[in-house]
Amino acid sequence: MCSSDLRHQKSMEQAVTVTIPGKKTYKPAFFGSLVAGSVDNTGCDETMDMCPLFASMPKVSLILGLMELKSKASWAAAATEFIWAGLVAYFHVGIGMWCQSFTTSPDTAFAVAKAVLIIIAIYSAASSGGHLNPNITFASFLTGHTTFFRTVMYWAAQFLGFMTGATMARSAHGWGVSGTNSKLSGCVVESNTDAQAFMLIMPSWFFFMAAIAALAYDSKRAAFFGPVLAPIFIGVAYALTIIGGISVFNSAECIGISVATNNKTGQEWMSVLMPLFSSLVFAFYYHFISGCEIPLLKRLSA
DSSP: OOHHHHHHHHHHHHHOOOOOTTOOBOOOTTOSSSSTTSOOOOOOOOBTTTSOTTSSOOHHHHHHTGGGGGOHHHHHHHHHHHHHHHHHHHHHHHHHHHHHTOSSOHHHHHHHHHHHHHHHHHHHTGGGTOOOSHHHHHHHHHTTSSOHHHHHHHHHHHHHHHHHHHHHHHHHTTOOTTOOTTTTTOOOOOOSSHHHHHHHHHHHHHHHHHHHIIIIIOHHHHHHHHHHHHHHHHHHHHHHHHHHSOOOOOHHHHHHHHHHHTOOOSOHHHHHHHHHHHHHHHHHHIIIIIOOOOHHHHHHHO
């Protein structure tokens, strides 16, 4: 065969592309980027054959995300939530102890330090979306960013992570069985009535989630803030909720510390039910008022 024929054959081989049906790259919902619309950097090689979340499936299957349970990427994201929830719990205790030594403005010092911790954690836990809070995961499920089964996976990882981190912090600082919830900066709502506690928690949580929605959930708005600025503004919003409202809205944190100290305050239910109710109100706002996009509806209509 002459050299010209060889060159022609080689050029033909380069021009031919083989497309295998159903081999689209699988990208799990709310995975691989800090904010919607940013560049996907998961490096995930899973296909629709292996984990067909975006394949032609019944709508119920899309909402539930049953195939997430077979996805290595989804389990890796849950493991990321576990690790960073534990680290946040561990340093939350240290920050609380440090701030308790302040004679002036301990709450402000705690708010600033905790905001820095949250910003770093969101950056580091980018592969999971950096939820680190069961109530954030629930809100992202209601807004269509997270499937039901991924929500359950994240919840398990977050609660176990916070329990583990709080227990490690208690052990590291040498507290005995009599260690109190307050030493570990546990969740305490200083209010006279449950109604007063509700009015402290609900506006704070709604403000925090509305900030996340504006900064991270909508791709058009996220294009402005990007994956660099969004976590910083989310951290600032978190600090403001501590200074101007209350931060008792991470149920994994509150329950994890109570378990680690074996000292329940009796107010743990507030960190669970009140933010969940606020998330329902927020979901109504997100779907009908905010004008943000809803990824789940896009998948259902695809």
